[in-house]
Amino acid sequence: MTFVTGYNLTQFNRRKDGSSFRDWVSETFDASLEISSLDRRDIDTLIVSSESDFFTLQLNPASVIADDLGLFNIEALRVEGGGASGQLAVHAGVKSILSGASKHVAIIGFDPSASQLPSETIKKLYSYSFDAWTDGMNGVSATALYALSIQIFMSETGLNEYDLANLTINNRENACLNPGAHLKINHSQDEILNSTMISSPYRRLHCSPLSDGAASIILSHKNYIPSKRKTAPEVIGIGSSVDRVNLGARLEMGEFTSKTISMKNACKMADIKPSEIGLAELYDAYAGAQFQAIKALGLSSDFLKDFRNGRFHKDGEMPINLSGGLMGQGAPVGATGVGQAATCSMLLEGEYHDELQINDIPKYALADTHGGIGTTSATSILESNIN
Amino acid sequence: MTRWVSGLSEGKAIALKCNQCEKSSFPPQRICDCSSSKNEWIELSGKANILVKTSGVDGDFAIAKFEGSDNSAVVSLKGFKKDEMNGKISSCDPSQPSLNLIPIKSGNE
Numbered sequence: 001m002t003f004v005t006g007y008n009l010t011q012f013n014r015r016k017d018g019s020s021f022r023d024w025v026s027e028t029f030d031a032s033l034e035i036s037s038l039d040r041r042d043i044d045t046l047i048v049s050s051e052s053d054f055f056t057l058q059l060n061p062a063s064v065i066a067d068d069l070g071l072f073n074i075e076a077l078r079v080e081g082g083g084a085s086g087q088l089a090v091h092a093g094v095k096s097i098l099s100g101a102s103k104h105v106a107i108i109g110f111d112p113s114a115s116q117l118p119s120e121t122i123k124k125l126y127s128y129s130f131d132a133w134t135d136g137m138n139g140v141s142a143t144a145l146y147a148l149s150i151q152i153f154m155s156e157t158g159l160n161e162y163d164l165a166n167l168t169i170n171n172r173e174n175a176c177l178n179p180g181a182h183l184k185i186n187h188s189q190d191e192i193l194n195s196t197m198i199s200s201p202y203r204r205l206h207c208s209p210l211s212d213g214a215a216s217i218i219l220s221h222k223n224y225i226p227s228k229r230k231t232a233p234e235v236i237g238i239g240s241s242v243d244r245v246n247l248g249a250r251l252e253m254g255e256f257t258s259k260t261i262s263m264k265n266a267c268k269m270a271d272i273k274p275s276e277i278g279l280a281e282l283y284d285a286y287a288g289a290q291f292q293a294i295k296a297l298g299l300s301s302d303f304l305k306d307f308r309n310g311r312f313h314k315d316g317e318m319p320i321n322l323s324g325g326l327m328g329q330g331a332p333v334g335a336t337g338v339g340q341a342a343t344c345s346m347l348l349e350g351e352y353h354d355e356l357q358i359n360d361i362p363k364y365a366l367a368d369t370h371g372g373i374g375t376t377s378a379t380s381i382l383e384s385n386i387n
Numbered sequence: 388m389t390r391w392v393s394g395l396s397e398g399k400a401i402a403l404k405c406n407q408c409e410k411s412s413f414p415p416q417r418i419c420d421c422s423s424s425k426n427e428w429i430e431l432s433g434k435a436n437i438l439v440k441t442s443g444v445d446g447d448f449a450i451a452k453f454e455g456s457d458n459s460a461v462v463s464l465k466g467f468k469k470d471e472m473n474g475k476i477s478s479c480d481p482s483q484p485s486l487n488l489i490p491i492k493s494g495n496e
Contacts, residue, residue: 123445133388133391133392134486137484137486138485138486139485140446140448140461141445141446143445144441144443144445144446144448145448145461148439148450151439152438152439152450196444197442198443199442199444199445199446199448200440200441200442202443246414246416246461247450247459247461248461249414249458253450253459
């Protein structure tokens, strides 16, 4: 019922050209609109996603963006869920279409890296995306929280530091083939294992960068798909869930339980099983988080064996993070979830970057995002219409 | 959360005990896992066992289980050696309340 008729990601990097989020948003929307073959006057709802006004210094961004894009007199709103903001915005768009309230929805995610601020300030601000009254006040960083969780996961599953290094290498190798990626770097295992320890076991090279950038998709109701967009992929399932905010309050502190629930809901709506997913874009804020996601989403009955055997490699049976993921492509936080949906759409339509496009296009793709420490999970399943 | 915050400033571990299932939470959870909102404030001993630690450029933190609490807490570690796994809550600057753990040594138990 809900088709992705337009999609785009801008370059993700640290901008030094004086441009702002308003420029990146305009750029990505114009590109998506062109692919959709719609006119801007066809858009009846705008949904934007951005994690924090601290970085944009713009409250009520949806109204400003609607104005910048010439989207007059339409419904315009912002969705926020920490790192899950973008995927939650996609879900809001899907629901708007399914309810019959909208024919065409523009969804735009963005965030600046705020590199003009001291890194300690940025770290402090992001620590407030957990429980500000406990974690935020403690001064515990995002890296430290993820590190505590992955230590438990590693002790329970046998995942080791070499796996973390190899995943880092894999994702950044993919990024090298993605012209829009932030970190196009080929690392050696030694380089990774000897990089600065941020919060054990996470070293500097295990961490995704904060980036500048934006991403967009246009969703269209089945009855209003433009004639030139008959092969547009369809969003067939969505699901989201929250877990206890405090890591210590969870029964399984090493598991991303909210993802298991969001995936169950998305699969139920799509009427498919996790084993039918052919490719995925997952939220690898840190190297270990991708393993936690694979397990929680039920994408493998033995994730470690499958990873070590190359199943998730770009040439494997179920490629993960062909874009390079957050670790390679980069992470303008509000844009990541929208970018994942855009990437999946491009791959399912055969329109992705030449060196990363899969020739044997799978039927289903998965986009999975989360906010906090796997606290808010949002999962989308897309279906290809290329055949 | 006011009782929690004022407790931290005084170096006290103030938890919430559920009147329905009697589970205690620290940090406090307004609604218990059993979904009851009926609870009362209690003071724990302040002693905790560390389950897992992390250290590096971002500082020293841990997940610790406080005596009398049914959940665990993320704490900031102050002055722990690598193998030390037992601690107690310490008071903090009232203007910057935080959950700090110091090692248990003979004399400060």
